[in-house]
Structures are given as C-alpha cells and as structure tokens.
Amino acid sequence: MMSTQVKESKKQDLTSILYLDGVSVSFDGFKALNNLSFVVEPGEMRAIIGPNGAGKTTMMDVITGKTKPDTGEVFFKGGIDLTKHDEAFIANLGIGRKFQKPTVFESQTVFHNLELSLKGEKGVMTTLFAALNDAEVARIMEILGVIRLTEKAGDLAGSLSHGQKQWLEIGMLLMQDPDLLLVDEPVAGMTDAETEQTADLLRDISKTHSVVVVEHDMEFVRALNSKVTVLHEGSVLAEGSLDTVQNNQRVIEVYLGR
Amino acid sequence: MADAMYKTNKGPFVSLMTGLPGGGKTFLGILLVAALLVPLSNLLLPASSPFHVPTYLVSLMGKYVCFALLALSVDLIWGFAGILSLGHGAFFALGGYSMGMYLMRQIGDRGVYGHPILPDFMVFLNWTELPWYWYGFDMFPFAILMVMLVPGVLAFVFGWFAFRSRVTGVYLSIITQAMTYALLLAFFRNDMGFGGNNGLTDFKDILGFDLQATGTRLGLFVASLIALALGYLVCCFITQSKLGRVLIAIRDAESRTRFSGYRVEYYKLFVFVVSAVLAGIAGALYVPQVGIINPSEFSPANSIEVVIWVAVGGRGTLWGAVLGAFLVNWGKSYFTGSFPEAWLYMLGGLFVFTTLFLPKGIVGTSGTWIEKFKERRRGSPELAPAAAVKEE
C-alpha cells in the first residue's frame, strides 16, 4: 500500500513484522530504553511485561513514531525504517496503537468513532468531501458486532463504561485494519468477565494480525497463551513462554526485589 | 440500518441540504428577515414611526454583523478544533487595512493636500512615491482578493510553523497574542506606510457610492448580512463533514487522531486559514461602515474580547457565537453610553461568570436544558444529545 524503501542491512531480518535493534532513548539523562532489541514475527502474538518504568510505553512511542530514538534501528515489515516517519504515516502504514488510558473521541458517537478510524485516504480535502458507501457502513456494523457495541452505536463514546471504551478503542484499531496492533494494558479496570472476553477477542484478532500486548495482569497474560518478553530498565531481561520467564531467576529478583 | 439513531456520513453536501445543525434554519431566516425589513423600514417608514430604523442604527448593526462574522471565525477554530487564538483581531485588522487601502486610493485628489495619487498621510511625511505594496489597491477586485489573501497567507505561514512543531494549548494562545502584539507595534510605525498612529480614514466613497449616503450604508449592511450567512454556511459545511468530526477528534484527543492516521497539523492549518479568511472579510466590511481603521484593532485586548463573545454565546455552536457577539456588543454600546464607568466591570465580570458558571455558553447550556426537558417528557433516555462541548 505504501512505497516501501527496503534498507540494505545485513543484520536485518527481512521476514519479521517488527524489528528493534539496539534502541536507546534518554530523557534528561534518564535512560528510558537501553539498547533494546527484539523481533516480532508476522502473525505472532507477543506479551510484554515488566515493572513500572521498564520502558514499555516508551517502546510503544518509538515504534509509533512519537519518540525518536537516540540510537538504534526500528524496522517494520522487514524494510520500512520507522524512525524516519511520524505518527500519522506510521498509522497508515499499518500499525495501530491502543493507549494505556482508553482514549476515544468522547463527544462523538460510537459509530462516528469507528467511522473516523476507517482505513483509507486521510488527506484534508478527501476528508472534507468524504461520504460513506454501503461497504464501509457494513464494515462499521461488523466491527460494532465484534466489540459488542451494536446497541450503543448512537451513544456518545463518553457515556460508555470503562471496559466498553477499551473495546471501542480496540474496535477503532480494527477499523484501521493494521498489520500490527500495539495494545497497551487492554484490561486495566475491567471486571473478570470483561477480562476474559477481551482475551478471547485478542486471541481472535491474532489469528489475522500480529499483536503486541503490554500488560501487568499475569492471569490475562496466561490466558493469551503467547510468547512473553520481560522488560527491565529499558532492555530485555528474559524471553520465552510465561512459565519459563516466571522461573527465570533474574525475573524473580526484579519483581520481588533482592 | 439504525440510521435514525445516528447520522451516517453521506458527504457534506447532503448534510447541508438535509438539515442544518440545531436552530440553523431559524438563524438563517432571521438574517433574511433582517436583510429585508431593516432597509425597508429605513427607507419607507417616516422618521417619527416607532418602527423606523435610523441610518446610524443601520451602521451600528452592520458593525455588529461584522463582529458576528469575526466571532464565527473564532468559534470555528476554538469550538471545533480547540485552537484558542488570541490574535484573531490581527486577521480582522489586516482585512480591514486591505479594504482601507482601497478606500484611501478612491479618495484620489480630494484629500486635504490634493495629491492625485498619494494619500494625505504620505504627503504629510514628505513621501514622493507610492510604496510598492500600495499598487493595485485602486482596483476593487484586487483589494477584495487581498482582503482574503493577506490574512490567509499570514495564517498559513504562522500556522505552518506553529502546528507542524506541535505548539498547542496555551502556548499557541500566547504566541498568537505575541503575533498580534508585534503587528500592533509594527502598524504604529509611520514608516510602515499605513498611516501610523492615525491609521486610514477620511474615506469618501466605495465603488463610486458615497459612503455617507443612506443607500450605501444599507447596501453595506445587507452585504454584511450576506457575508455572515455565507460564512455560517461555510462553517456548517465544514463542521458537518467528516473533516468536522476529525477536528472535534483533534480537540478531544489529539494523539488518538494522529495514531488513527490523520496529519493533525494539516487539518489545523486548513481550518485556521479558513477562519482567518472569514475574519479578514469581516474586517473588510467593518471598515467602510465605521469609516476608520487604525492599529488599535491589533491590540491583544480586542482579540481576547472576541473570544468572550464566543464563550458567552457558546463555543462550538456557530450561531451561538453570533448571538454572543450581538449581545456583548449591544451591552457595550448601551453601557459605555449610559454608565461608562460600569462597562469594564461588566465585561470583566462576564469573562469570570461565563467561564465559571456558563462553560457551554448561552446556547450550549440552554440546549442541555431543552434536551433534559424533552427527555423527561418522553421518559426515554435513548436520545443522543447534540454534540456537547467537552472541556479540555
């Protein structure tokens, strides 16, 4: 869909969907990311865990173009250098991001929230004269069904419950039809039932998309049943299945203190 | 589908044809009635009739209409895109100066010094040649072009820099204020070639019509009303389109909008330029009706006052901004005439009162009340209220 400039790099893994190598970011001397490297394969679901301040959100910022890394490489779909682009461009490339705090357009209806997230040309003039066709309306209705908000389509997003807002935001990501979803703490503030439903939803999504989930809730991570990466002080501490990392001595030290 | 519950997007033209936002038709109707009745009553009714509108009142109302258009332009960016410009008076004044330059050149050799080309103030400063930027202003179409182009280009350049580097919120407000302040200082200078302190005045006629004549004044009044109506339609067109919803999205959650793939800076730039052009047109219509334009129009205080008109009427409600402009300015005329001491207290109090107790303005608040009332009568909470203004 986008022109892809393939960068010639020997180290680079051309088959990966997301590739971070040696990424460092510092704010006023504080190293938020310290030589962070990891790879996500196409179709993979990856859970990222780590204590507060481990650099999870900064990592998301770097991938989505909000923060430029001081050093290091970030590549998408093998050859697209993400450090060279801004948020809007990266979003249109096919990376969707859900924020830690559910962020939806509160003063607009659920329907319009999804409409705004619709994949397609997003230039000013195109948007000014945009009109929905039947296929697009159908797509919106479909996603409404997926996120279980069909009944609420005409309500203001601001009137939704916390969990519904989380779903709406996930729905907005789905409208973008991204190749990679970055999901930051999707079950924060949800009831147990909602958490379970969300895990189901994400597992469904991961059948057709690559998903990176940042989460604190270990039950939820277990329910996702995916490979886990543990971040600590801006770099990868351990990687593997949840059971492997939970038995990792260093991970235990970091989580329980020395 | 469930179309009745929420508006699907059929494109801005269809939206505009099928319905204006709440009260829009009534509003346009009032403008039309005013455009018909005021000139008729002025021309046909005898001066003794209680329904006779004297000419001075026509010009006064014409002035209010121009202010209303200015308020509309501020509401477009503040109410919908969340950009609080404290420098919109600058675009108004630039439009005004463009028109003033045309009117100056229309004076010809009828000035005090009788110079065929140079305006009086230039002769007074011993200038011998017309500065290059005064060329072309003897032609009305060129002047009209400049009325829109000068504010538009300034807004484009300013917005290009500001929005691209993501200057937002109060920072943006402060630098827009700095912009109008810098222009104020610049226009005070005699060697800028815009009449310095005194500005441009002593106009004689416009398009060959005597500016003092009642007919001309009525014409300008009607022209202002038409401009206001068109400006309102343009704003409706924009805000009812998907672009309008993107603007609201930017206002409420800028990051989210960016991560949804929208180039936020371009959207802001677009609406900022449109708004500046509307403000410029308002200024251009204002100048011939008040007969003078001087640097004080650039003063930061003026621009902030415009914001309060919008706040009083209700930001994000379009015709509420118009209402606010009329109410505040009517109050200003009344109180500065009757109780000059009290006016600044009133105006200051209005700022405080509106922000504290009426954050949605008159229209927004009464709209909420009406919705509540209807809900209670109907006993069903299924209705989605008209886009409520969310606070930052």
Add this chain to the structure above:
Amino acid sequence: MRITIKTIIAALMYLLATQATAYADLADAAKGLLSKSYNEKIAATEAIAATGDAQAALLLETLLSGDLYATKSDDRLVYREKTGGGYQIRDIVTDEDLGVVKSGDIIKIRINNRMRGLIKDLLGRLTLLNEDPALRLKAANSVFKSRPKEMIVPLTDALAAEEDASVAAAMRRALAALNFVHGDTTEVQADALLILEEQANPDVRSLLSAEANRLAAIQDPSPEIQVLATAVSKALAKVEEKLEMLGLVENVFQGISLGSVLLLAAIGLAITFGVMGVINMAHGEMVMIGAYTTYVVQELCRNFAPDLLVYSLIAAIPAAFIVAGLCGIAIERSIIRFLYGRPLETLLATWGLSLILQQFVRTIFGPTNKEVSSPEWLSGAWEITGGLALTYNRIAIILFAAAVLFMLMLVLRKTSFGLQMRAVTQNRKMAASMGIRTGWVDAMTFGLGSGVAGMAGVALSQIDNVSPNLGQAYIVDSFMVVVFGGVGNLWGTLVGALSLGVTNKFLEPYTGAVLAKICILIFIILFIQKRPRGLFALKGRAVEN
C-alpha cells in the same frame, strides 16, 4: 617654587579650620587688587589663591580674562554684563546683583604679563589642590579637555601630591595629553602615547585621530614623524578597541537592567504558570497593585511621618508583597481553584479579572499617572570611566531582582512550604494522601507568585508611570520570558529575561526600540516552533499531562 606650594598647602590646612570666615577672607585678600602697584596686586593675587575658596578660581579667571572691574563709588570688585541701558554688574565674591551702571561708573582692574603668568599658574594649582576630590577631578578633566601648555608643571606637582587613586588617574591622563600635545621631543610624546592608549575615552580618541590626520597630512615626513605617526595610529586603534568594549559593557548593562525588569515582572508568572500551570492574565495587575501600594505608602509617609519619607520605598516592598499576595490568594480561592485543568478557561477568567482590577484602581485613584518619587539615595549615577556611567536606580533594580530571585529559590528549595509545593506540582493525589493540604498549598503558591509580582511593582514604580495600565504593558513581555525560558524552571526565567533584555538593547541602536521589540517577538514565535517547551524544558513522559 617648592616653598610656594608648601605655603599654599599650609594655607589650605588653615582654611579647613576657618571655613566660616572664607567669604570675608576672600574679600579681604582681593582688596589688594585695587592698589595701583603691581607688586601689591601680585601679593593680592597670591593671597586670593591661598584662600582656596571656590569663588577664588572664578575671581582669578575673571581677572585673567580682563573682565574684572571695581566700582568707583565703593570699591567693590564686580564683573559686568552688557544690557540695554549699560552694564549689569554683580559682586564677584558674593554674586550679589548690584544693578545696572554706566561704563564710567566702573573701572577695569589691569594686569601685566608677569601677573598673567602667575595667575594661570595659580589658577591651575588652586583647583588641582582643592580639598574636595570631586573638584580636583573636575579640574584635572578640564585641563585634559583644554590642554594649556603652562599647566604641565603645576599638574606634575599636583599629581605627585595626589592621594586619591581615581583623581590621580585623571591627572595622569591629563598630563599625558599635555605632554603629547606640547611635548618638545618625540620621546616625550611617545611616552605620553603609552599612557593615552590605555584610556577608554572619547576625547582621547578625537585627540589622537586629529593628531593622526595632522601627521598624515605632512609632506615629506621625517623618519621621526613617520615613527610617531605609526605610534599614534596604533594607539588610536587601541583606544578605539577599548571604547568599543566600553560600548559593549554599557549595552550589556542596559540589557541586564532591562532584563532585570523583565525578570521581576515575569518571575511571579513563572511560579503561577510554571509551577501551577495556571495562566494568570491578571498577573500584570498584581504588578500594578504593587506599584499603587508603593504610592500609598509614600503618601502615608509624606502625611504622617515626613522624616521617614526617604525610607518609604523600603517599607513599600513588604507592603506590596502582602497586598498583592492577599489579592492573589483571594483570586485563587474565589476563581482559579474551580478552573484547574482548564488552562484556556483560566486564561479568560483571569483576563476578565484584570479588566475589573484595572477599572477598580481607576475608580479609586483616577485614570491619571501617579507620581512616585525616587529617594535621594537612588538618584545620581556611578561614573566608572569617562564614557560609562551607571545610574543608581538601574543598579538597584538589578540588585533587587537578583535578591528576589535568590529569596524565591530559597523558599522553593529550603522551606517545607517549598517542598510541599513541589510535591503538589508533581503528584497532587499522592501529596494529598500524604496529608498535604493541597488547597492551602495552591492558595499560598498563587499568593507567593502574586506577592512577587507586587514587589516587581515597587521596582517598576521607579522607572515607569504608575497608572492603571501599568500591568498591561508588561504582560506580553512576561509571557514571552517565561515561554522562552521554559516553564517550571526559575533558571530558565532568569536566562530568558536576561537574554531577551540584552538582545533587545543590542538591537536597538540598529533598528530603533520598536523594531527591536518586534524582532524579539518574531524571534520568540519562531523559537517556540523549534523548542515548543522553551529553553530549559523538561523532557519525557512527565511533560505530557
């Protein structure tokens, strides 16, 4: 010669003891001038010089120029001015107006060449040896300007006896100028040049450049002259360099002075805007209230304690702090606390408040400017060298601004209130759960910012008109300083204020004051594009919310 000088010094010492009789002494000493004998006149001349009276110099100068007359009727020494009907005469000693007389009524005091030489000699010494260092300095500077050849010797003597360093420096410069102009040999001139080239003085520059031109115009110059010419142009270059430096220093001073004013006006804003995130458009009015408090304190002193009038400015500082601070607390409690988290609404509400406050002050004090006079101790200037004088009130403002900044930093860093304030800024909820009364801290912080603005008003009352619009003039500038310096950082405010002040003063000579200001505004508008959070910005995630 030595003896004469000693005599004079002795006479001066004596005079010091008998100041009161000085007038009578001078009149007595001058009596001898009425004599026909030149010897007696010479003795009288020396006696006049020996009095050391300030009028003595005038008397001798008048005598020297042949403008001294005696009245025929009562033998008073007078000088005359031509008027319509004759001559207006005045007593030379007492400066008493003696009315208009005809030319026949007065008789000129004649002098011969011997007297002429003596008077010149005495005249120079008289002021060069005056007991007042300021007068000696003046004499040295006037010799330096007029450069009479016959002053070389007395000046050398005076320099040898001089004890005051600054007067000695002025004498050395004057002597060098004399030697340079009147020197017989190129060696003397070259030596003089060595002293002159160290002077940063516009007169030295014009002297040297005139000389350089003269030397350059000489046809077929001798090798000696050529050497001298090179030396002169070298010295001229050096002096010019020094003057340029001096100009720089003056600009920097002016800039720092303007910067201090900006700092004072902005520093309170840095607290309310930087620390609390509150845009206080009524900040300028807090400054204005401070200025009016100064006025009120001064008027109270004038009416009830005139003796303390000199110190009213000092008393006004705490008064202004308290009055403006209380206003600030009232504003915070009644309006701003309802608007936290809504910066744009706060901006509008405080703007409204500023209108109310202005009108309020206008109602009470009237729309015209109020006079706040400067106390004695703030008038005058500190003259550093010939080309550079720093006025005391500007110096005081610089010191005052520095002191306010220092105190504020102390409060923020070292007091428990400062700690609480920073805690509330960083995490309101956490602070509240730690038992900090956040509402109280908010009110106090706002009060502090407003109080500091009030103190700025005291300073501004010394350099600006005290009118209801006082604050409006500074509000845009203050915001520029805070935004430029970076929010939430007092050092940023300091650097912002000083750099804007200095830049402004450096631009002014080229562009004029108004254009300089416009340039600065445009610069800041562009600067914010590059660094949207100012010079000293916080980075990272913490900034986002």
